[in-house]
Amino acid sequence: MVKTRAKYKNERFPDETGAIHKNWAGRLKIALVYPNTYYLGMSNLGFQAVYLQFNDLDHVVCERAFLPDDKNSNKIITIESRHLISDFDIIAFSISFESDYLNILKIFDTAQIPCKSSDRNNNHPLVIAGGAACFINPEPVAEFIDCFILGESEPVLKTFINHFNPGKDRKQMLKSMARSIPGVYVPEFYQVIYNLDQTIKKYLPLHNVPEKVDRLFIKDLSHAGTCSGILTPDTTFSQTCLIEVGRGCAHGCRFCSAGFIYRPPRFRPLGLLKECIKTGSTITDRIGLVGAAVSDLPGINELCSDFNNQNLRMSFSSLRADALGPELLETLKKTKVKTATIAPDAGSERMRKVINKGITEQEILEAAESLVASNIPNIKLYFMIGLPTETPDDILEIIDLCKKIKNSFLESSRKKGKIGEITVSLNSFVPKPVTPFQWTPMEETGELKKKIKQIKGGLKKIANLRFNHDVPGHAYIQALLSRGDRKVSQILSMAHKNKGNWAKTLKESPINPDFYISRERGSDEVFPWDFINHRIDKSFLRNEYEKALQNRTSKPCPMNESCTLCGVCCKI
Structure with missing residues (x-):
């Protein structure tokens, strides 16, 4: 059997059915992480759909992980095999809501993985992210993610995985992906140039990557349905x-x-x-x-x-x-x-x-x-x-x-x-x-x-x-x-350091949040998300x-x- 469903009972969620269990031998290992609790993550159809899409690839084993309910937990482990997410080749975040951004940093810290992409190396899992929040505006978390997949996942996941080689130099591999795979955005390869008033002048692509990143979509939805693969009573939509x-x-x-x-x-x-x-x-x-x-x-x-x-x-x-x-x-x-x-x-x-x-x-x-x-x-x-x-x-x-x-x-x-x-x-x-x-x-x-x-x-x-x-x-x-733009990553880092105390963070921040929130934007202003080709x-x-x-x-x-x-x- 390439994969089995519901063969093993989940100890924490014994009424869950439909999970996929694969042997790790010879397979690319992906930890699909929802940056919030199991209850909320398993209520998200997009998260479930990506789980099935990854596992439809025979040479891939994809397992789920979530923000622990227990605030004192000192590890992030997957539901299927209870492995640490740091044991995987890829950590893939599915991000639907901006309010979960701070949880990404909590997960990194708990998993003992450096928060900033620049502090990670070939010995760490590659960190990728997708979901609606990402292809609306990924910039506030650009400092923490190695690579984004912008848009709908179906047209790109297989191609992305076929380009991934855990033994290859990470930077060279990401360059190749950013140049050749539509929808792949590597923040490291884009320099933001600012005007004197701190608005954005332009995005400067480096290393011959595209000037704009296409937002991917499926033109025709008639070929396959998108349905829940796993049923559980521990969601907003119990056993639905x-x-x-x-x-x-x-x-x-x-x-x-x-x-x-x-x-x-x-x-x-x-x-x-x-x-x-x-x-x-x-x-x-x-x-x-x-x-x-x-x-x-x-x-x-x-x-x-x-x-x-x-x-x-x-x-x-x-x-x-x-x-x-x-x-x-x-x-x-x-x-x-x-x-x-x-x-x-x-x-x-x-x-x-x-x-x-x-x-x-x-x-x-x-x-x-x-x-x-x-x-x-x-x-x-x-x-x-x-x-x-x-x-x-x-x-x-x-x-x-x-x-x-x-x-x-x-x-x-x-x-x-x-x-x-x-x-x-x-x-x-x-x-x-x-x-x-x-x-x-x-x-x-x-x-x-x-x-x-x-x-x-x-x-x-x-x-x-x-x-x-x-x-x-x-x-x-x-x-x-x-x-926000990339500078908001600094505010997120401060909020994480302050254990989610936003009042203290905003008071101490050298960056004025009102610049992003309370200001009428100029009619010709370049927005932080304008590099995405929607x-x-x-x-x-x-x-x-x-x-x-x-x-x-x-x-x-x-x-x-x-x-x-x-x-x-x-x-x-």
Whole structure:
């Protein structure tokens, strides 16, 4: 047997099934590391997909490792064989969220591996990284990673592994990879040249590597499904087979990086998804459809209808309020979902135009009423504060919209004779790279706190309504880590030295974090992530930003290869 599944029980997670165990002899050894806990890592479909892709290569053994739950742990070992990650040829980080950057340094320290790439040598494992956070902006962790793979993994992993030779001089091997493999980014081979005002003048490629690094993507998703390979109750999606329906989103919400970095939006064909669901149903009765806009899947109603009469519990990672048709509602009803989420994101019609949300207040109210009528008693509402051009009236309209939703919710609930609960979740807006809002400053933490207090006060007397919010100080750190350049690596190192005490770190830092967070960027400024070829025209994003400032909307991406509007389809 080349590989076996579930032959050995995991001592810590005995109910886990589907893990792959391989003999190490004669194989390249890869430790795939998620820089957070097992619970969060195994909830991530991308992490699981890369695990399967590596193990599909016969000459590779890939094992998983995570940040230990025990803060006093003095080693990082893999789940499958309980080897130290320092025993592997490659340590591959799968990074989805900037908030996990600090955990990378914790893992290095615990594993007794030098944090900085420049301090490692041929006796250490090669450290590579990929995932959404990396191909949005890898620069804040560039000092710690030997090599990034930017973009979707399927087109490149096999080629990358075929170029890897553990006996070869590391620098020469990385030069060869950076020159010949699209998507491979080696920070060491790019010098950042700064202007006097500390903005970036240019990226200077060294050793004949490409001036820009392509963001990799699969043009056609119809050849294979992306599904959970391992089931475990120790995740957010307990014993659920996750199935990716597509990548990207056509709606073009101006705050959302996923809507732009995954362009053009692509969906898997219905026949392939049906086969994935049938296969998943042989091992579990829980199926989770995953994507940035699951309700946009062509044929989603047919897919739901086909499986509504089977003993399956179907869930969806994202549903738009304007797409809750009878078939989707029937599926939610049959799977006994108790809570559904609606994301108005803004309270006023004006602000929803600014962010290009594309849903009306009437559609939001109708969605709330339809969900309750379909025996889904609880509703979560997501809003953002601190969006560009936001006014005091827009804050008041968040309160007013919540009250209107509550009234619609109550009217439908009374007919059922049962009243559920509304949860309002408030999040601070963080401007993200590769979006129309990448030029805008983040609102000051103090102002965000005032808005949270105002909204909380406006909703506190409403029965059956819970209110929660993020911590603006944490959002401030997220903005630093998502918008920073290589100098932010120094701040991360200080935060690690200070054991995660960000208040102390920011106070002591010689680098002013406000430079990255609170400053309006110049229209022609070179961003830390501009060396990545996302194929989307920067002028298109700038035009979208200017339209936002004028309260003007844009139509969704037509997903038509003849379209030249954003520039992506002209360059693939």
